[in-house]
Amino acid sequence: MDHLSSIRIFTRVAELGSFSKAADELVLSQSTVTKHIAWLETHLSARLLNRNTRGVSLTEAGSLYYERCRVILKEVDDADSLVGRRSEGLTGTLRISTSVALGRRIISPMLIDFMREHPHLKIDMACEDSYVDLVARGIDVALRMGRLADSSLGGRHIGSNPWVMVASPRYLAAHGTPQTPQDLRHHDCIVYSSVQGDAVWQLRSRQGESQAIVVNGRLRSNNLSTLLAAVHLDLGIAILPNYVASPSLRAREIVSVLDDYTLPGQELHAVFPSPKLVPEKVSRFIQFLRPRFEGAWWDVERRRFPAHQG
Numbered sequence: 001m002d003h004l005s006s007i008r009i010f011t012r013v014a015e016l017g018s019f020s021k022a023a024d025e026l027v028l029s030q031s032t033v034t035k036h037i038a039w040l041e042t043h044l045s046a047r048l049l050n051r052n053t054r055g056v057s058l059t060e061a062g063s064l065y066y067e068r069c070r071v072i073l074k075e076v077d078d079a080d081s082l083v084g085r086r087s088e089g090l091t092g093t094l095r096i097s098t099s100v101a102l103g104r105r106i107i108s109p110m111l112i113d114f115m116r117e118h119p120h121l122k123i124d125m126a127c128e129d130s131y132v133d134l135v136a137r138g139i140d141v142a143l144r145m146g147r148l149a150d151s152s153l154g155g156r157h158i159g160s161n162p163w164v165m166v167a168s169p170r171y172l173a174a175h176g177t178p179q180t181p182q183d184l185r186h187h188d189c190i191v192y193s194s195v196q197g198d199a200v201w202q203l204r205s206r207q208g209e210s211q212a213i214v215v216n217g218r219l220r221s222n223n224l225s226t227l228l229a230a231v232h233l234d235l236g237i238a239i240l241p242n243y244v245a246s247p248s249l250r251a252r253e254i255v256s257v258l259d260d261y262t263l264p265g266q267e268l269h270a271v272f273p274s275p276k277l278v279p280e281k282v283s284r285f286i287q288f289l290r291p292r293f294e295g296a297w298w299d300v301e302r303r304r305f306p307a308h309q310g
Contacts, residue, residue, distance in 0.1 A: 002019070003043075006037075006040045007069045009022060009033055010036065010037055010048065011039060012025060012026060012067065013049065013087055015059065019056065047064035048065055049062055069091075071136075074095070077093060078140075078277070089118055089120050090103050090120065090281045091121060092281065094124070094141070095125075095126070096140065096142070096143070096285075097126050097141075098125065103125060104127060108125070110292055112198040113288075114288050117288075118284070121281060126139070131144070132293070134271070139273070141272070142257055142272070144268070144269050144271050145268055148271065149168075151270050151273075153274075154272045154273070157268045158206075158295060160265050160268065162298070163244050164240060164242050164256050164263065165239045166238055166239075166245050166248075166256055166257060167236065167255065167257050168231055168234045168254050170253075178257055181261060182259075185213065187215075189216060190221075190227050190235060191215065192220070192227055198217070201215055201221070201239060202264050204263075205260065212235070216295060217235075220264065221237055224280075227240060227243055234252060246299050250299075
């Protein structure tokens with residue numbers, strides 16, 4: 001029995017929670033899948049999976065083994081990518097990590113073109129707002145906002161992420177429109193608790209003067225969609241990335257506030273586990289992304305993404 005094949009089969013059974021689904025995906029008979037799992041459990045002298053009428057689940061030993069198997073398979077895929085296969089096109093799986101809003105609103109539509117260019121490459125995209133351990137999670141590339149803190153990781157600058165201050169016309173009609181940053185202290189401000197200084201908003205005038213305003217409000221959240229929804233519901237003033245606010249601004253459902261001032265932007269980076277050994281699939285993905293984050297990339301309905309360059 002081929003050990004690596006058994007590991008691949010076990011990993012898919014664990015992820016799909018089903019022998020039959022794994023067999024269908026891998027184009028194998030269910031009996032073949034069962035034999036591979038049985039061989040692994042005999043080889044390890046440990047039960048890896050619990051079987052019941054609703055499917056399968058990992059045992060404690062199986063969970064530990066599964067996490068290591070993911071890392072092993074990623075290393076094998078990376079090794080295959082590093083030594084070539086360029087003439088055959090990209091293969092294997094590209095595992096991407098991104099925030100929920102950026103992944104849903106921006107990256108997902110882009111992936112359609114990337115997958116068409118590389119029909120033999122599988123995509124596994126995880127969208128979550130907390131930072132993840134790239135090595136432990138087997139992530140090939142993460143898209144992150146802000147400065148790079150971990151110098152052990154590899155990184156490439158992709159673009160810039162500007163922010164805008166917004167409110168609904170109904171809220172402003174009821175509470176007045178701020179004319180200066182100091183006026184924000186008398187308004188309900190919806191706070192994004194992850195970045196941008198939390199409840200301290202930094203504004204810069206056209207003359208280059210900076211002001212730090214401590215704002216107050218009834219709602220704070222680390223989820224950008226929640227903040228946008230609150231603005232639509234007339235709950236106050238918020239600062240949002242342009243890519244989140246842009247469709248609502250264009251539809252005039254919300255409006256920008258304090259246009260004579262700018263908010264700090266963020267750098268957008270593609271981050272990967274090793275600065276030296278960069279798999280071909282990661283390099284190609286970064287080459288694909290860079291031209292798509294030039295200009296007003298956040299205005300996804302007006303902007304036509306350029307053809308792949310690289």
